[in-house]
Amino acid sequence: MPLALEIISPEKLLLSRDVDMxxxxxxxxxxxxxxxxxxxxTGLRGGLVDIYAGGQITERYFVSGGFAEVTDTHCAVLADSIIRQSDLNPATAATLLxxxxxxxxxxxxxxxxxxxRASDRLISAQAMLDSAAPARAEKT
Amino acid sequence: MPSLKTLRTRINSVRSTQKITGAMKMVAAAKLRRAQAQAEASRPYARRMGEMMSALAGGAQGNPNAPSLLVGNGRDKTHLLLALTADRGLAGAFSANVGRHTRTLITSLESQGKTVKIFGLGRKGNDYFRRYAGDRVIGTKNFIGKKTIAFEDAEAIAGEIIALFKKSEFDVCTLVFNRFHSVMSQTVTQTPLIPAASPPANDNPAGDAPAPYEIEPDDGTLLARLLPRNLAVQIYAALLENSAGFYASQMTAMDSATRNAGEMIKKLSLNYNRARQANITKELIEIISGAEAV
Structure with missing residues (x-):
């Protein structure tokens, strides 16, 4: 039985499909x-949403905070703002931090x-920088 | 009888006006499509948010410690009207309708002995309220120069409103805006923002209620974060409806302006041709009678 995942920002529905985990x-x-x-x-803090298929991470998104609603068949992530992890820029994240x-x-x-509000922002900016960094390390 | 030259210049000027209104209609139609798509895209978030709100608010309703954004601060003395209008004109009675509705609301609230304050969003409304409501206006904001409305804008407005509420500047907040039904019809609607509208009754009261949610960290903390968010979402949705409605209204207005210009050109051309014919006839008569006299 798959899990219907929805990732939604106030501006648009970013992703809606079935995932394993x-x-x-x-x-x-x-x-x-x-x-x-x-x-x-549940409330969300700044961090990565990892989508798994077949035991592997297939996609990673950074959310800056928000809420999630989970039932037995679906999971809706209501994010404040969403960025694909590969699009994160450590320099921007550092300025934000x-x-x-x-x-x-x-x-x-x-x-x-x-x-x-300030502490939420700090946590989310720190998480953004942390999430941005490993992508660089993997590429090099 | 106007001379041929004046008629010709009038026809030309009406024709160029017609070109302008025709172009504006096309632009409004294109922008309307974009605004509608944006409004469409924002709906899933608002819907999920509403579901979560009703799941959480149900438990908080009877609670004496419920957050005041949800249940109000217990008073009903000062009303804040958040009125949404357009930033530009040439859109028929779009902004005037909101203005008129707000004025009726002010009169009826004040006759009940309540104090009314106004927060105007959009340039047209600000001009209107400055004239008719004067010192009731406590804040204004407009979006001139912005191509699209971002969620951050709505969040900033929600933040201001909440700050005013915390300072007890008002007790009840109502949003007045044009709801977009179709290109031809937008109706002025008012929705309560603070206290938040009580969630709609459960659709299936037959005991088939969904299993209750576990809430993390706890419902108080979560509600405290969710409520300002919900306010921003509602304002954002209204802003999008407002912009879609504005372009629809402008499109309709420009369409009828173009049509009217067409009719005017037709009438003027008729007059012009008549005058030209009369001139020719007159000249002919002059020539013939001149020839006869010789």
Whole structure:
């Protein structure tokens, strides 16, 4: 029984097809989703969505955060923004990380909302840089 | 009776106007297609988001600690109207319809003793509200110079609205915009943003309800992240409807302008030909009577 995976950004439906397994970066840790998974709604942190076919990673997407809804037959990833992992650019990621760090340093810790937003941004920028780097290493 | 020359220049000027409106119609049609495709593409996200919202909100509804974005802050005194209009004109009554609807809303809310504030999106609306609603306007924004509306724009607006809500600037927020039905018809619609609309009742109340969801990290935390997101999604959807509706309305307006120009040219040409004929006849009479006199 395959798992119907949907990866959706607010602007478009990026991918909708059947996969064997998908690993998503939940806020509490990575989750491997196989068909027959219990119903679950989870937040996502910045990280890689790995699509598996036949025990191999066939595609990797970077998501900067969002939500995922899982039932026994489908998995919907609602991402804030999605980039194919091979398209990630370490230099852009590094600039984003610097900006996020500056933001984080400047944020008022007493203001819960802006603190959360800044820390989310920092985590996602760091994850973007981490996700971008291995692709370079593999290529060389 | 206007002279032949003035008639000729008028026909020419109407003809060039017709060319312009005809071209604008084509451009609007092309942009409409793009706007419609964009609106179409944003629907899956909004639908999934709605499903998740109703799964989470069901549990939070009776909870006294439910987030205020979902259930409101318990007051109903100050209303914020978020009115969406176009940035450009030449689109018939598109923006005026939203303006008129908003004004009726203001009058009826104020007659109930409520305070009304307005946040205008789109340049046309801002001009309108500055004239009619004056100091009720607390914020404006427009998208002049932007080719397409990005989700980040909607997110920024949602952020501003939430910041105002946190500062207790208003208690209830309503979105007023043109819903796109078809090229010929857009209707002014209002949807509640804060408190969020109660999720639609379960479709299958016969006990066939889906198994409840496990929620990670927990429903409070998740709702706190989901609600601002949902607000942005709703604003984004409305912005897209607004832009599709605008181009549709502009296309219709330009189509009828082109047709009217065609009719005008027909009438003017008739007059022109009549005047020319009359001139020729007059000259003939002059020649003949001159020849007879000799």
């Amino acid at each position: 998908v690993v998503i970066p939940g806020t509490e840790g990575d989750l491997g989703i196989l068909p027959g998974h219990a119903n679950l709604i 610097d900006e996020a760090k500056a933001d984080y340093a400047a944020v008022n810790m007493a203001d819960q909302d802006s603190y959360l």
